[in-house]
Structure formats: structure tokens, C-alpha cells
Amino acid sequence: MAKTERPWKAAWEEVPAIKMDGGGQGDVRRVRRKGTPDGVTYVLKELRDNKNPERRARMRREIATGETMSHPSTPRVIDHNTDEYLDPNVSLFAVFEFIDGRTIARHYEDRGEPYALGDAIALLEVLMGILAFYHAEGVGHRDIKPDNIILRGDNCADPVLIDFGLSFNAYDEPIEATYDGQQVGNRFLALPEHATTSGNKRDLRSDLTFCTGLLFFLLTGQHPSILSDEAGCPPHQRPKAREILDRLPQSQRFRILNLFDRGFRINLGERWQTIAALVQAIKALGTVDEKMTEIDDSIAHLRSRADSVSGNQKTFDALRATQHAIEMAVRNAVARLGPSYRQEFESWQIDMKSASTRTRCGVVAILEGTKVDTHFNINAIGDEIVVVEDCPEGLVIRARVPIAEVSIDISDLHEIIVGRIVHIAVSGL
Numbered sequence: 001m002a003k004t005e006r007p008w009k010a011a012w013e014e015v016p017a018i019k020m021d022g023g024g025q026g027d028v029r030r031v032r033r034k035g036t037p038d039g040v041t042y043v044l045k046e047l048r049d050n051k052n053p054e055r056r057a058r059m060r061r062e063i064a065t066g067e068t069m070s071h072p073s074t075p076r077v078i079d080h081n082t083d084e085y086l087d088p089n090v091s092l093f094a095v096f097e098f099i100d101g102r103t104i105a106r107h108y109e110d111r112g113e114p115y116a117l118g119d120a121i122a123l124l125e126v127l128m129g130i131l132a133f134y135h136a137e138g139v140g141h142r143d144i145k146p147d148n149i150i151l152r153g154d155n156c157a158d159p160v161l162i163d164f165g166l167s168f169n170a171y172d173e174p175i176e177a178t179y180d181g182q183q184v185g186n187r188f189l190a191l192p193e194h195a196t197t198s199g200n201k202r203d204l205r206s207d208l209t210f211c212t213g214l215l216f217f218l219l220t221g222q223h224p225s226i227l228s229d230e231a232g233c234p235p236h237q238r239p240k241a242r243e244i245l246d247r248l249p250q251s252q253r254f255r256i257l258n259l260f261d262r263g264f265r266i267n268l269g270e271r272w273q274t275i276a277a278l279v280q281a282i283k284a285l286g287t288v289d290e291k292m293t294e295i296d297d298s299i300a301h302l303r304s305r306a307d308s309v310s311g312n313q314k315t316f317d318a319l320r321a322t323q324h325a326i327e328m329a330v331r332n333a334v335a336r337l338g339p340s341y342r343q344e345f346e347s348w349q350i351d352m353k354s355a356s357t358r359t360r361c362g363v364v365a366i367l368e369g370t371k372v373d374t375h376f377n378i379n380a381i382g383d384e385i386v387v388v389e390d391c392p393e394g395l396v397i398r399a400r401v402p403i404a405e406v407s408i409d410i411s412d413l414h415e416i417i418v419g420r421i422v423h424i425a426v427s428g429l
Contacts, residue, residue, distance in 0.1 A: 005091065006091055006093075007090065007091060008031075008079075008093040012031040012032070012034060012095060013032060013033075014031050015030045015031060015032055015041055026045040026059070027045070027046045029043070029044045029046070030042070030098070031043070031095065042078055042095045043096045043099075044094070044095050044096075045094050047059050047091065047093070050090075050092060053088070056082075056085040056086075056088070057085060058166065059082055059094065060082040060083075061164070061167060061168075062163070064082075065139060065164045065167050066096075066164065069133075069134065069137060069139065071134070073158075073159065073161060074130065074160060075097040075160065076096065077094065077096060078096060079094070079095040081093060082094060096162075099150045099162070100152065100153060101150045101151045101154050101158075102151060102154055103147050103150050104146035104150075104218070105146035105147045107151055107154060108217075114219050114220055114221050114244060115218040115219065117285060117286065119157075119218075120218040120219055121282055121285055121286050123151075123156045123157065124211060124218075124282050125279065125282060126158070126159050127149070127159050127161065127214070128211065128282070130161050131161075131207055131208075131211070132275050134167075135207070135275065137169070138169045138170040139164075139167055139168070139170075140167060140202065140204045140207050141166070141207055141210075142168065142194075142206060142207065142210075143164075143165065143166040143167075144211060145186050146188065146217055147163075147188075148162050148163045149161055150162060166186075168202045170202055187223075188223055188225075189209065189210060189223070189225065189226075190225065191206055191209060191210075193268050200268070205271065206268070208271065208274075208278050209268075211278065212259070212260065212271075212272065213235070213263075215259075215282070216235055219244070219245065219248075219256070220236075220240075220241045220245065221244070222235065222244075224264070227266050234260065234264040235260065235264055236260035236261075236264065245257065246354055250354075250379075252285055252286075254388065254390065254395055255284055255390075258375055258390050259281045259285065262281075312352060314403055314404075315352070315355050315380045316352060317406075318385050318401070318406045319355070319356070319380060320350060321406045322378050322385050322387065322401060322410070322413065323350075323357055323359055323378055325414050326376055326387070326417050327345050327347065327359070328414065329413075329415075329416075330343045330345050330417070330421055331345075332414070332418055333417070333418045333425070334363060337422060337425055340366050340367055341363055341364065341365060341366065341425065342364050343363060343364075344362030344373065345359065345360070345361060345362070347359045355380035356377065356379045356380065357378050358378065359375070360373055360374075360375050361374055361375075361376065361421055363421060365425075370428075372424050372428035374390065374421075374424055375390040376390075376398070376417075377390065380403065384401060384402055384403060385403060385406065386400055387413065387416075387417075389420065398416055399413045399416050399417075401413055
């Protein structure tokens with residue numbers, strides 16, 4: 001008996017008045033079961049390139065994942081014929097539960113502005129819970145992006161993760177081989193571990209980087225695209241994104257930039273390693289440190305003073321002197337620790353718009369190869385330079401130096417930083 005050209009038509013019929021956006025690899029339709037008067041509709045995905053064995057295998061893998069694991073925030077599989085994925089003469093289809101709502105991509109396009117921080121946090125917390133469910137079974141999604149998350153009822157606190165076509169199970173052999181020379185992932189955020197030359201394309205930690213990229217999109221409306229651009233800038237340090245992020249309250253902005261600093265590193269082993277750690281960092285974004293509220297209160301004064309050329313120069317010199325003092329303190333701390341340690345020091349350019357700069361201080365145990373580091377935010381607040389350390393317990397003010405007396409008080413700051421670097425090196429290595 002000849003194969004049915006479009007097998008889904010045997011049991012399903014399209015609802016012609018309802019059009020849907022197609023996916024990258026399949027045509028999407030709104031359908032209902034033939035002979036059912038209840039009016040319930042579903043989503044049908046029909047594979048577009050049926051002669052491509054890799055895409056056929058991906059669709060089979062997506063359905064196998066949906067049938068073996070069920071989560072309230074992923075669509076249920078209703079019907080499919082992907083058991084016949086090895087027969088290229090069979091046109092593959094799958095029918096899913098219909099989720100009433102827009103994708104994040106469409107929702108953002110319609111609203112035309114970044115999401116409020118609270119909405120972004122609520123969305124990411126639920127999404128991380130979905131990932132925790134799948135990661136516990138070794139399943140990675142590998143294609144998290146605004147197009148693949150539907151907001152049920154357009155509610156940011158009710159995201160639904162869709163399209164498991166690029167998913168994998170770290171505990172099983174893949175249905176088809178993912179060859180070292182094969183590119184995977186998406187254009188929303190291209191990761192180095194998914195490049196054609198990489199042999200590490202099945203790593204659950206990549207999903208955490210995609211979630212970091214999604215948070216970045218929600219807050220800025222920008223696609224992260226790549227971890228480092230032609231100027232060596234990560235997504236959150238590019239001019240348009242920084243202009244948007246700088247509008248956030250100062251204390252929250254520090255946490256957000258620190259989260260992105262870690263989440264967008266080139267080396268996978270230096271990014272967020274566990275869901276629990278990333279969730280904790282995301283939750284912390286919503287709190288305003290009482291110790292830091294004075295920073296927000298001083299913004300107006302800071303900006304008015306920045307209009308003065310002389311004030312600008314004094315502030316710039318004080319920020320640069322403080323940054324230099326911290327760098328020297330790191331070197332002296334490593335000298336105190338001994339020859340089996342070396343320092344890593346990274347500094348950011350001074351931003352006179354916000355009268356601030358940042359440093360990352362790292363200490364490496366040469367023999368063990370382990371590394372610990374911390375970040376110091378240096379801010380001109382009123383007539384003082386305030387040095388804030390981003391610790392695991394939150395943002396802690398470490399020093400205050402009057403701008404007019406930086407050259408006098410810098411020695412006290414030096415000792416404070418030396419003590420902190422030695423402490424984290426001894427406790428963390």
C-alpha cells in the first residue's frame with residue numbers, strides 16, 4: 001500500500017482561520033481532531049525537509065523526550081508518527097498541546113521595551129526550575145532563546161519551554177552522531193563549545209549560558225549573539241547594552257553586571273556551573289542592599305558635579321589612583337603569600353558618565369591550578385571614593401576615601417585590600 005503523502009491528514013484537520021509562525025525546521029499549523037465537535041485545538045508541526053536524516057532524527061529525539069518526561073511547563077505530545085523516522089518516504093509530523101500565549105520574541109516585539117527587572121527575575125526562576133527537572137535526568141535543551149519560550153496567557157511568571165529538537169541526554173548515546181565538525185546551537189547566542197571544531201557539544205552547563213543570554217535580552221532587548229565581539233567586549237559591556245543597564249538602580253546594576261561577567265566568559269569552566277548557583281544570583285538581583293541605598297541617593301549630586309570640568313578631572317584622577325592602589329595591593333598580597341602563587345588583575349576603563357570603574361582581582365595557586373577571585377567596584381559618591389567588594393554574602397563597602405585626600409588615605413586602602421586578598425586566597429585555595 002502506498003504511503004500517505006501527508007499522514008497527519010488521516011486524523012487531523014487544519015483550522016484555516018488561525019495562522020501560526022513556522023519554526024526553523026518545520027511548518028506549524030493549528031489543528032483539531034477530525035470528528036470532534038468540542039472545538040479543542042492543538043499545534044501540529046510538520047517536518048519541512050523530510051529527506052534530511054539529521055533533521056528526521058532530531059524530530060524523533062524531541063518526541064522521545066516529550067513522551068518519556070512530562071513537565072507542566074512544556075507542551076504535552078498528543079500524536080506523532082516519528083517512530084518511522086528511519087524511512088525517508090514517510091512525512092513526519094507531531095501534534096502538541098496548544099499553549100495560549102505569545103513567545104518572548106513576539107511579546108517583546110509587540111511591547112517594544114525591555115522587561116522590568118522583577119518580571120525578568122520571575123520568568124528566569126521558573127525557567128531554571130524547568131531546566132532543573134530535565135537536567136536531573138541528563139537532558140539538555142541546547143536551544144534556549146526568545147523564540148522557544150511561550151508566555152502562557154502572556155504572563156511572565158508562567159513561561160513554557162518548547163522545541164526540544166536540539167536536546168540530548170548526557171547519559172545515553174544520541175540517536176544520530178553529533179560529529180566534531182558539526183555546528184549546533186542557535187544564532188541568538190553562538191557558544192564556542194557548539195562550534196564545528198569543538199568536541200564538547202553535549203554539556204548541560206551550556207543551557208545556563210543560554211539562560212544568562214535570555215536574562216540579558218529581557219533587560220536590554222539586545223541579542224547577545226557572541227560572547228566576545230571584534231573589540232573583545234562581552235554582550236553587557238557593549239555601548240548600547242550598557243546605556244540601558246546603567247539606568248537600573250546602582251546596587252542592582254552591580255549585581256547584574258557581576259552575573260553577566262561570569263555568565264559570558266569564553267571558557268565554559270569559568271561560567272555558571274550549577275543551576276542552584278545561578279538561581280541564587282538571579283534572586284539576589286531583586287534585593288536592594290541597605291548599605292548601598294546611599295549610592296542611589298547620591299546619583300543626582302554625582303551627575304551635577306560631573307558637569308564641572310574641574311570636578312571631572314579630580315574625580316577621574318581619584319578613580320584612577322584608587323584602581324592603581326588596588327592593583328598594587330594585589331601584587332603585594334601575592335608576594336606575601338609566597339612564590340607558589342601568582343596574581344591575575346583585570347581593570348575596566350573609567351566611566352565618567354557614572355563616575356565608576358571596576359577591578360577583578362584573582363589569585364592562582366600555581367601547583368594546584370585552582371583560582372579564586374573577587375570584584376571591587378570603585379565609585380565616586382558625593383566627595384568620596386567608595387570601594388565596594390562583591391562578596392558571596394552580597395555587596396560590602398570596604399573603604400571610603402575623600403577625593404581631596406586620595407593621596408593621603410590611599411595607604412589605608414592598600415592594607416585593607418591586601419588583607420582581603422590574602423584572606424580569600426587562604427580560605428578559597
